[in-house]
Amino acid sequence: IVQGYFPSFKYSTGIQDLVRRNFQFRKPLPARNERLAEELLDEKAVAVHVRRGDYLNPENKADFYGMCTPAYYRASIDYVRCRQPNAKFYFFSDDPSWCRAEFSDVAQQVVEGNEGEDAWADMALMSRCRSAIIANSSYSLWARWLSAEKGGINLCPAYFFNDG
Template sequence: MGSKLHSAFQVCDLSYYQKSMQEMRDRVPGARFYVFSDDPDWCKAAFSQSDVQVVGSDVVVQNPLHDLFLMSMASHHIIANSSYSWWAAWLGAKPVQQVIMPDRWFASDILAPMEEKRW
């Protein structure tokens, strides 16, 4: 989950993540989700499904590089409009990788071509 502090970016709301998780479940039967956030308590309340684990609440690692490495190990990604999650998906490129990302990255009408050809 991305930071809500920077108003230049379009914030991905809970609905985006819920819809994206359902889409990933449809694409990848048996999918499991690992949610990385700077607000793990909120995430635990928002994502209570049995196939979701919030990283940061049960796993105590406070190293952004380590978290980026863990995120890159996922087979598939649902990313926020952040370079951090984008890099995790890019670095973790798998032969058959599903990446779900928001259409808009900025609060204004600027469209940024952030999607990789291989996604």
């Protein structure tokens, strides 16, 4: 028996358009996100996904996930800025107050208000950005993959899991 978590988009090779057509958000974005949704279509918009929440749990951190460090995000931001000096960074996170404090010099906007039943809205919003800096998270991957046809700069951590 093979047991595990094996995220890969290789299973959708050749059917990406079909998957994208069938993976649609069922509801319109909450009204509070309409202006932001339009802003994110600008080619300078960069989604930055920071996952902390459950990754802060020592069991998860030790067994499966290494949390992306501030150094990873800062190096990624520097990389984007070198190639796109007018980039505008939009932070999406389950810990917005930490993002605001840690990246006060960078974050033009920390997106908030899409918790609980509206948590899907962050993925929909991130998928509108031309470029992204993602966490080691399938949520990040899907948001990016759903907008892959838009090109842009896409950065992810070298490893999604600790040894394993």
